[in-house]
Amino acid sequence: MTELISTPSTVAEGPTFGLTKFLDPLRVPPxxxxxxxxxxxxxxxxxxxxxxxxxxxxxxxxxxxxxxxxxxxxxxxxxxxxxxxxxxxxxxxxxxxVAVRAPLASAPQDSPGFRAPDGSLPEGVQLVDGVSDxxxxxxxxxxxxxxxxxxxxxxxxxxxxxxxxxxxxxxxxxxxxxxxxxxxxxxxxxxxxxxxxxxxxxxxxxxxxxxxxxxxxxxxxxxxxxxxxxxxxxxxxxxxxxxxxxxxxxxxxxxxxxxxxxxxxxxxxxxxxxxxxxxxxxxxxxxxxxxxxxxxxxxxxxxxxxxxxxxxxxxxxxxxxxxxxxxxxxxxxxxxxxxxxxxxxxxxxxxxxxxxxxxxxxxxxxxxxxxxxxEDRDRHDRFRLPAKLSTSYVRLHHGTTVPEDHDHVFVALVPPGTAGEGHPQLWELHEITDPGRVPTELPAAGIIQLTDPHTGRVRTFERVASLFDDTTSLFIDHGRWAVWNFIHLGGPAHPMHVHLSQFQALDRTEYPRDAATGNVTGFDVATGGTTAPLPPPGPGRPLDPRDEGWKDTYLVGPGEWLTIAGHFAGATGNFMYHCHILDHEDEGMMRPFVVMPAEAARFHIHRFGGGHHHGEAAHDTRSHGGNAL
CATH class of the missing domain: 2.60.40.420 (Cupredoxins -  blue copper proteins)
Known part of the structure; x- marks a missing residue:
């Protein structure tokens, strides 16, 4: 290979903290x-x-x-x-x-080390208790x-x-x-x-x-x-x-x-x-x-x-x-x-x-x-980029490739500081269908009201779970399709991962956001609820080919309402869904769901029904998770 003549680079450079960039060859795992x-x-x-x-x-x-x-x-x-x-x-x-917490202002996370030259901990820097054990x-x-x-x-x-x-x-x-x-x-x-x-x-x-x-x-x-x-x-x-x-x-x-x-x-x-x-x-x-x-x-x-x-x-x-x-x-x-x-x-x-x-x-x-x-030489390469790749690929659409009879799952992603919590949170939502249970005054803690973009109807949802060990509220019959609705009310973007199935994105829409906080306009952080029904969301960023491909992890930005569809077939049991920012996952942004045969689900007594087929034996029907849009 011919050596390249070194010329000044116009590519952005940053600190390397004493390490030479591009010195070592890439290792390839066995x-x-x-x-x-x-x-x-x-x-x-x-x-x-x-x-x-x-x-x-x-x-x-x-x-x-x-x-x-x-x-x-x-x-x-x-x-x-x-x-x-x-x-x-x-x-x-x-x-x-070694795990430490450090003040953002005085000890930027994107710098190595954390101790003073004498080995002491600078003001505000703390070892994270228990990690070393x-x-x-x-x-x-x-x-x-x-x-x-x-x-x-x-x-x-x-x-x-x-x-x-x-x-x-x-x-x-x-x-x-x-x-x-x-x-x-x-x-x-x-x-x-x-x-x-x-x-x-x-x-x-x-x-x-x-x-x-x-x-x-x-x-x-x-x-x-x-x-x-x-x-x-x-x-x-x-x-x-x-x-x-x-x-x-x-x-x-x-x-x-x-x-x-x-x-x-x-x-x-x-x-x-x-x-x-x-x-x-x-x-x-x-x-x-x-x-x-x-x-x-x-x-x-x-x-x-x-x-x-x-x-x-x-x-x-x-x-x-x-x-x-x-x-x-x-x-x-x-x-x-x-x-x-x-x-x-x-x-x-x-x-x-x-x-x-x-x-x-x-x-x-x-x-x-x-x-x-x-290298600086010609190679004979037989490969030619094909115009078509997957002939088995089918694009998903509501009502056609996704059947009309399917479940809906609603999840709110709420900003740090909501109701006094220092971390962003994941709220599992179920619709309140009994008019007598809809709060008369808003905001109310854990209550999300939104306007259905397809019907114009106001729908009221309540938070039924947030932490992993809260009551399991999401049950999906084996073999059913489910559309997951991730509604991001503010805070950092979250890569949401759902276990078991592969999905395609159906739609990205977007709510207006407050210029000062970045949170969705109409969401009250102090109380943890909407101040009035959110209006129908407007157009969001268009879906690109990556969204239309089969995926299991989606980046949901603040203000976005993302809908994805997947088929829950081929396996049963307890599964999880969560934010794949691992700090967020460990700090509470993870929840379980259950997939089981419909024939068995009819005899399962539980507090919440996850789909349209809430079993005959499940007499406590206080909430259903599968309300379709």
Whole structure:
């Protein structure tokens, strides 16, 4: 490869805290293919404590890792081939990270270290009590998998050292990019941060027929940000640092923000590079960050010229798109837990050094993600970008591909500070159908009134649950379709993930917001309810090809009303839905739901009915969750 002449870069640069960008090559996790010639259908994946180098200029970093790899090995299976995995916990010792809270004004979260030079804690900085005592208590969730509740990674079903979690994955779904990660109740933000994440690929004949780039030309990209501690001299130690900021409002309320860090890792390497041939490559990308959203662009590393036109997106969380899609003009937004299946034509970029960078407003001080170094020669590449991808894809629409007889789920996302709570909250809503129970004075705590955009009718909803251990109120009959309504009343954007099913977005609409607070106009934070019926929402940002693809995680912005549709078939049991900002999930933004056969559900006595078919034996019919719009 011809060396490039160094010229001044016009790409935005930020502090690197003594580390050289693009110094280290990208590591590619090993691949496990259980369904090979000996027809193995069982695996044991062992979690251990190990040490890795996040950068060659750093000391080793202690992590928890699947089979000793950070990220874990890529598991590759065939669609329809059952796989049983024994996730075995052999992790020694306590969690290998330091967790602190620091005032946002005096100790920015996107800077390493937290101690004064003499080792003392500066004013306002506090160690997070109890984190250093956490044992290895783990439970694996295969994110995006259609599998039974007993295999899904129920958060309370974590196991301690010298125990195993036994799971079965039917893999009865189309070719797609899944990922696995820890999901232990209340501590997921720490266990995933410590290293427990990896990629899982499903292959099928539809994908194989496309003859996409493969082998060394198909590369996983597991992107995650991290922070590191420093010693008394200010040098990076390699010790993982979980530093979260807090601020105090004028009313004295303390608000904690989620973790983000100054160092971007790809496959466990800080700002790596990858030498590539001048041909098409396929990249399987997952945002495994705790909270950071990326807005990715491909730029010439010297001139800053946008090169996004060399990229095509061919798949989303749940599988292939019907046709290749160009990147949005302002970059590809990938929220925590979202995946993107990308093709890049490096033959158009011969001899260049190309930077993948994050242009999101909340990007780290150094926005670079990684660098591609493209050889300066011609390659014979037989691959040609197909005009069509998934021939099995069907676009969902109300009343046609989504049958008229379906359930509706309503969830409100409410801002920090609501009714005195310092964290954003998730409210499960049920409609009040008895006029005598509708409050006569508003605002009332936990009461949301809105105007149905289809009928103009005012509907009153009450909060029936918020925390995970509140009464289960959502029950869906196996085999039914459900439309989920996420109504974001203010606060940060939330990547909402629903287990078990894959979805398509039906609509994004938007409410007016208060210019000062950013909250939906008409929502009273002090009381926690609407002051009057919200008007019908107006047009929101249009759906893009990513929204129309199959997905299990959706970024919902403040003021948005997002509706998504999914089919709850193929498995039953207890499942979860939650915000995939892991701090939010652990701080209460997670709720359970139950899928069970309709024939059994008719005999199930419970407080709330989740669908239209509330059973004959369920005599307590005080609320129904399945009121269709």
């Amino acid at each position: 691949v496990i293919r259980p369904h090979s010639w000996w027809h193995q259908d069982e695996l044991t994946v062992t979690m251990v404590r190990t040490a890795v180098r996040l950068h060659s200029q750093l000391p080793p970093t202690a992590v928890w890792a699947y089979d000793g790899h950070f990220p874990g090995p890529t598991i590759e299976v065939r669609a329809g081939h059952r796989l049983r995995v024994s996730w075995t916990n052999e992790i020694e010792g306590k969690i290998p990270l 956490l044992p290895s208590w783990t439970v694996v969730h295969l994110h995006g998998a259609l599998t039974g509740g007993g295999n899904d990674g129920w958060a309370h079903n974590a196991v301690l050292k010298e125990a195993s979690q036994l799971t079965e994955y039917p893999n009865r779904q189309q070719a797609t990019t899944l990922w696995y990660h820890d999901h232990a109740m209340a501590i997921t933000r720490f266990t995933v941060h410590a290293g427990l994440a990896g990629m899982y690929l499903i292959r099928d004949e539809e994908e194989a027929a496309l003859d996409l780039p493969s082998g060394e030309h198909e590369v996983p990209l597991v992107i995650a940000d991290r922070n590191l501690d420093t010693d008394a001299a200010g040098a990076l130690t390699g010790q993982l640092l979980y530093k979260v900021p807090y601020l105090t409002t004028p009313t004295g309320q303390v608000l904690h923000l989620p973790f983000t860090g100054p160092f971007t890792t790809v496959n466990g390497v800080i700002w790596p590079h990858l030498d590539v041939e001048a041909r098409w490559y396929r990249f399987r990308l997952v945002n495994a960050s705790n909270a950071r959203t990326y807005q990715l662009r491909l730029l010439d590393d010297e001139t800053g010229e946008p090169l996004d036109d060399a990229v095509r997106q061919i798949g989303t969380d749940g599988g292939l798109l019907p046709a290749p899609a160009t990147l949005p003009a302002d970059g590809l937004v990938v929220a925590p837990a979202e995946r993107a299946d990308l093709l890049v034509d490096f033959s158009r970029l011969r001899g260049r050094r190309v930077r993948l960078t994050n242009v999101h407003p909340t990007a780290a001080p150094e926005p670079s993600v990684m660098q591609f170094r493209v």
